Structures are given as C-alpha cells and as structure tokens.
Amino acid sequence: MNEKQYIKRAEQFVKTFHNQDTTGHDWHHISRVRNSALYIKEQEQSGNKFIIEMSALLHDIPDEKLNQSKEEGDQRLNNFLESLHLEQKVKQEIISCISTVSFKGGKAYSKLSIEAQIVQDADRLDAMGAIGIARAFAYSGASGQEIYNPDLPVRTAMNEAEYRTGKSSAINHFYEKLLKLKDLLHTNTAKRLANDRHLFMEAFLDEFFKEWNGQK
Numbered sequence: 001m002n003e004k005q006y007i008k009r010a011e012q013f014v015k016t017f018h019n020q021d022t023t024g025h026d027w028h029h030i031s032r033v034r035n036s037a038l039y040i041k042e043q044e045q046s047g048n049k050f051i052i053e054m055s056a057l058l059h060d061i062p063d064e065k066l067n068q069s070k071e072e073g074d075q076r077l078n079n080f081l082e083s084l085h086l087e088q089k090v091k092q093e094i095i096s097c098i099s100t101v102s103f104k105g106g107k108a109y110s111k112l113s114i115e116a117q118i119v120q121d122a123d124r125l126d127a128m129g130a131i132g133i134a135r136a137f138a139y140s141g142a143s144g145q146e147i148y149n150p151d152l153p154v155r156t157a158m159n160e161a162e163y164r165t166g167k168s169s170a171i172n173h174f175y176e177k178l179l180k181l182k183d184l185l186h187t188n189t190a191k192r193l194a195n196d197r198h199l200f201m202e203a204f205l206d207e208f209f210k211e212w213n214g215q216k
C-alpha cells in the first residue's frame, strides 16, 4: 500500500468508529481536525505530512471516553495500525503523536514533536469558537450535565479527583478549559486562528449572562 491508500483505510476505519456519535466526537470533528492540521502544516512549512494526517484522523480512537477503558482504546488503535503493516518506526511515531495530543498530555508540552504540536493545535481549535460552543453543549447533554447551574463550582485542575468524577456544567466548562486554550497553542498559525474564536466565546458568555440575569 502507498501513503494515499493508508490514509483511505484510516478514513474508512474512523468513519465507522465515530458513526452517529453525539458527544462532539463525530466524523465531522475528525475531518475538521485533519483539515486544520494540514493547513497549519502548510503555513508553518514543517512536520511530516503523512504522520500529521494519520494522527489527526486517528487521534480520538484511543480516547478513554469512547472506549470501556484506556487499555481498550490503546489496543483498538494498535490493532488497526498493525493491520496496515506499516513500518514499525512509522507506526510508533503515529502512536506517540496521538498519545501526546489529549488536553492532559499538554502538560508535557515542551517534549511534543512538531507533528503532535500541530495535531494538538488543530484539535484545540475545534473546541473553540462557534463549533467549540456547539460541541460543549452537545457533550454536556450527552453526559448528563446541565446547561448552567450557578451553585456548581468551577472545577480546578488542582482537584484532579473532583475534576474527573464531579459534575460540572456546559458553562463551567468554558472557565475550566475553553477560555484557557488560546494560551496553550504551539504554532503561530493556530494562535492567529484562535483569536477570533476566543473573542466569539467571550461575546457568547457576555450575552448568555445578560440574558440569564434578566438584563435583556
């Protein structure tokens, strides 16, 4: 198989896996992340295109939220890559790129390869702006969270256990994560794209609270 065929196989595999997802991880999310990642790569003129495209396509396959366990997710990704009979080095590069893409993985940020930085930026951009807002509410509904509840505290990363298990709200999620994303981006291209998306989220929250407080 050549690179184009590997990409086609990955596309088919993820379309099936993310089919009818209603948690914000549908195929269109994957497709947007792939397109943004390739755009960032072109603008930045760095990174290996094949690793970036494969990693973007497969980045949510091992997500714990979409599998019974972390192990099951890792196994799913590994089994698929094995079935392609890629060179071991290439397979490992894709696995390591994907494993560093999640928000929590962002802590080890200085160690990210350029490919992982680009895919992570593309993934984070998709959690911002109008699409990011839509995804946050979709995820909240799917996971039984309220739109907003003034009595729920904003969870902080300092309380990891509560963060993982405690209930929050869609609106709290903006303060817990979405408004922080612009300062966690790596590439200049993503930072440029993030500006408008960040401002749009701020304007949305302003409007939300005005309406909530009956000032409109």
Ligand code: ADP
Residues within 6 Å of the ligand: 023, 024, 025, 060, 063, 065, 102, 103, 123, 124, 126, 127, 132, 135, 136, 137, 139, 140, 145, 168, 169, 170, 173, 178
């Ligand atoms: P990604 O798919 O970009 O890797 P996540 O799996 O963390 O990111 O989240 C998927 C989508 O669901 C994102 O748009 C994110 O903002 C949203 N989301 C994740 N956790 C929450 C939450 N606790 N409340 C509301 N939205 C959430």
Ligand code: NI
Residues within 6 Å of the ligand: 029, 033, 059, 060, 123
């Ligand atoms: Ni994602």
